Amino acid sequence: MKVFSKEQIYEGDKLTAERQQISSTDLMERAGTQIFNWMHARMQGAQVPIHVFCGIGNNGGDGLVLARHMVTHGYNVNTYVINCSDKRSKDFLVNYDRIKNVTKKWPTLLSCSEDFPEIHPDDIIVDAVFGIGLNRSVDDWVKGLFVHFRNSKAFTLSIDIPSGLYTDKAVEDENAVVWAGFTLSFASPKLVFFLPETAKYTVQWEVLDIGLDQEFLFNTQTEVELIGKHEVLPNYIPREKFAHKGQFGHALIIGGSYGKIGAVTLTSRAVLSTGAGLVSAYIPKCGYNAIQASFPEAMVITDTDEEKITDITFDIEPTVIGFGIGAGTNTKTAYAFETFLKSNKVPLVIDADGINLLSKKKTLLKLLPEQTILTPHPKELERLIGTWKNDFDKLKKVKTFSKKHNLILIIKGANTITVFDNKLYVNTTGNPGLATAGSGDVLTGVITGLISQRYNPLIAAIFGVYLHGRSADIAVEDFGYQSLIASHIIDYLGEAYIDLFKQPEQPPKHLDDEDTSK
Structure with missing residues (x-):
């Protein structure tokens, strides 16, 4: 709308x-x-x-x-x-x-x-x-x-x-x-x-x-668009009868540190639950057993370091890379990230500590591929663009930042707003149950999973935010706001996809509405 x-x-x-x-x-x-x-x-x-x-x-x-x-x-x-x-x-x-x-x-x-x-x-x-x-x-x-x-x-x-x-x-x-x-x-x-x-x-x-x-x-073209089911449904890509996993990409999730392997697990699960063909997790050695045991569908590549990311090298050819989830901002991790960016040509989704590392050294922004997606929470956004006086000042600064660096930013909130260039896409799904640990990690996985399936980055961002929120809306009916956790969002992504094609229920027919002409 x-x-x-x-x-x-x-x-x-x-x-x-x-x-x-x-x-x-x-x-x-x-x-x-x-x-x-x-x-x-x-x-x-x-x-x-x-x-x-x-x-x-x-x-x-x-x-x-x-x-x-x-x-x-x-x-x-x-x-x-x-x-x-x-x-x-x-x-x-x-x-x-x-x-x-x-x-x-x-x-x-x-x-x-x-x-x-x-x-x-x-x-x-x-x-x-x-x-x-x-x-x-x-x-x-x-x-x-x-x-x-x-x-x-x-x-x-x-x-x-x-x-x-x-x-x-x-x-x-x-x-x-x-x-x-x-x-x-x-x-x-x-x-x-x-x-x-x-x-x-x-x-x-x-x-x-x-x-x-x-x-x-x-x-008339507008600067702002409200995103609901009718806006995202035309972008849905159906699957053919003879489809196979190789057609839906191989996503690589890079992140994790000692005590924060769960974040990478959530993101990787969300990637596959959104429809990617394959997912690999690049993590420190300490997380190998945990992620292999808790999420057997994922492949795992480990860093040489036991507790943190220090050297990002791999021999796979990923379709898309999600970076930063639980990675920390250790000096060695920062160096590994910079080195990786200098040679990377793959589409990126950057969250959490990846954004914090960019904020600490803003020259790295020049190394990001066009239409890289950043998914900051409010404090991470503030570190990236500076403080703002009010919501309008914030939107102005985000639009300027997006246009300058040719990046897509997702401003998380009750009505999450995706910003690219001078346009705002305001999401209508989601609820207070999303205010829980790990929901942002899931969002990163959903968006990464869509790009893996060859969705355009901007469409992936808009569609991903919608699916993430709609899944939570369906899940909250069973769990309530307080008991909703990030894993539930992943578990209900399938319902969110199915809901795209559900017709609204018709009100019961009254007796005086019936055709009595016969």
Whole structure:
């Protein structure tokens, strides 16, 4: 799913009006009506008090359209106008007159804290105060109103975006933002719904189709893409009847040190469970018996050193190499890594201590093959690119880093983001159960296993993150968040593949839906 910027949404509104030969007021009517239809389908006339708070711009105009339809359908609705400026949009004024024509209970003008209405926990708040065009600080008394919303404990529904939340910059004062239980977003979700610092401002979201021009929606390229089943399924490569293991590559996993052989075992298991034909683990001697006994499907190559990687030499021809899992940052390991990079031509996936070694000597970045994949956790990312002020600053620095070095970076989190060049791919699978030791090692194995099967590195990164998260989503149904461990993610990768082709369950058929014409 494309995630449009606010500038693109404005352009889409303009093109839609031109190509469909409608006015901006007509488009606003369409948007407000869609919001009403969404609420009406769920409320079915219930007489819960509804408080619609409208700004004086186009977002407020959407709210007035909603309120008017609520009034004409007999809902218990109270409408308020946040009178925070003398500048009112043309379409707001049109709809302000329209709502006054259908009810004697005109919208209440609010201008200070003394005007705040009483709101009970069982009421519903509709937030239509500010939209995506907000470009200034929120007045103190409006902040007070937003705090009033939160203190009321009432369910809050935001239109398009929680008021006070910007689409392209950080929040400075959390009291200046509406905390929504649900957001109905026009055309596409907003990037801020998925970032650690701003996702908290809406618990759930849904996209409303307001009839924007289809050619515009289809042809416009976005900087951000939301990744779900429908986005990854076209990239799936099926297997032929006469396929054999030699067609699916030989992955080499290099890493491990005394006490950390388990990490290499997890990664190697994930490689094969994702579909690679063969996997070899290059480890210190101390791990030979452990990995051979616990994972007999793997082949093992040992370093000359007992406890750490000191010399990376092998006589196989791997399709892809995963490096760094549990390797440590010993001086000899660092030297072995640098020596290896100088001669390596094989695609790489680098995790954990491999990233730490790159951070310690950034000149090594020049030795990485194009589109090498790096999978840092937050502290490893910080060592690599430096500190950041906020999520937007972090994304900017990661994009710059990716473009400069022609690398793919995976920013791990609740919504893991894959970054390549100037584009962001936001994942939608995964859950808090992934916050467990070894889950990152598994992710490295999944991505390495996909590249082994000849998936393009960028596709492997995006698809791998999706599969990893989806496997955890399926596994958590059996184990719960607290008891999920990294091995479970591997065990459920097969279910994640099968799930790609499952159709959503259809709701049970009602008697009045049956064909009685016979």
